[in-house]
Amino acid sequence: MSEKDIIICRCNDVTQKEIEDLIDQGITDIEEIKRLTRIGMGPCQGRTCIPLVMRIIARKTGKKIEEIPVPATRVPTRPVPMGVLAGAMNNEE
């Protein structure tokens, strides 16, 4: 089966395989996975993907979900069509 077609982050097109590969390389910190793959940084702000990523980390490392910190939620928490606030509150680091 083609793991590369299992999409975890719809907003930024990140697959299960890409995340598992990072974990296999020893990168298990969710913030670091976020920086490297841009999961959670799309217009939905990770609402779809972060829970899935946490489950992958839990499954592969044996950690409990409770032990995995949730990445920060930033303003705006919803996609903003007009580019409003783009300067004042940019959430891309």
Add this chain to the structure above:
Amino acid sequence: MRLNEHPILNFQKRRGKKIKIYFEGQPLDAYEGETIAMALHAAGIRVLSYSGEKHRPRGLFCAIGKCSSCLVKVNGIPNVRSCITLVEDGMRIERQQGKEEIPKTVKPPQWKDAIKVEGDVVIIGGGPAGLMAAINAAKAGAKVVLIDENPMLGGQLVKQTHKFFGKREQFAGVRGVKIAEILIEQAEKNENIELYTETSAIGIFQENDRKLVVAIRKNKELVEFWGKAIVVATGAMEKMIPFENNDLPGIYGAGAIQTLMNTYGVKPADRVLIVGAGNVGLILAYQLLQAGVEVKAIIEAMPKVGGYFVHAAKVRRLGIPILTRHTILRAEGKEKVERAIVAQLDENWKPIPGTEKVFDVDVIALAVGLRPSIELLHQAGCQIAYIRELSGHVVRRDARMETTIKGIFVAGDAAGIEEATTAMLEGKIAGISAALYSGKSNISWLKEIEKTQKELTEFRSGPFGKHVLEGIKKVMVGEINE
């Protein structure tokens, strides 16, 4: 395709004026009062955008504004959530290609132009929890402002065509849609409640003893809602699961399918496979049949059906097979779902080779659970915890629904996944508590809070409630009210 005949709902009466919209230059019929995604779906359009990196087709998923899977360009402006944006005559809609910039000619609204609205209590979310919070905060003496990002108030209730279970005399046996109508009418009639629909809260801030909710109205206006207390009743979001091609257009959350057929009268599909045999999956199967859709099967990974026996028995009687210990392996189709491949699971939850079955369906419904929508509370700085019994991360709060930030309250599915009755009771408690916090109410209202807390405890005394109570114990700060 649109639904014209339905045993419970009358869409011909509900639809507004017929208008024209343009999709990729092609004219299409639409009706006033429906959202862009609904009109496009009715015209057979499933692909709403292509993703940025891998150029994969994408369509609807949640249909309530939460997943951002339905972004389109409207009159040249990208990032418009088509599922909650109403059609307008002459609107030009195009598929979005990944991330797109706003045209140079368009001037985004400025902070200094933001409209300012003042109240004692600002409520985010107009589902059963938010509406009850508004009605009761207003009764208790507060000036209330309620905002909701959907064009219609009522939250998840507006799509529940079935009669409600539960033992509360007031609403048991009443259809969800009807409960929504009753609450909306009460809120609309109350002079102390101001209602803003099509208004998305995007951030919560604090300035001295005042709180600010920043929102975007109708995709273009910046609005500042100021108040002393805030109630967050933002509901829940549907869960996604990993399987091959799980982003193919036509893989919809159960709630999205209900929105299509029960709220807007659009036939969601011809043939459906449902993933998940909890109450939501079972009820959905039944509602799909009412809308004239064929349900091929319901698959469930667990060894037994999760939903109530009565619902399962009804579904089986109607001839829909329920395959337990089965999972979905992949969706297939070119630009949209054409087939679903499922397989049986062994004791270790691994698919058993050779047990694959193919279902020719055009929609796959995911009824695999909901998760509390806590993003605003998290952004505001409220403490959160992962509580399995409440279906995900939730905020810590006390028996009056106050979070770890004074003056910010939570209610309904956002506080933990339960059901409409508990959402309404929690909403009432949060609303009165917020009114008290704002200083506009008097302590005689504490009695009403206590009474409602008792009702909640009573309601949760059943087997399902026990599980929830375990979870609530874990999130509670301060004294536990039982």
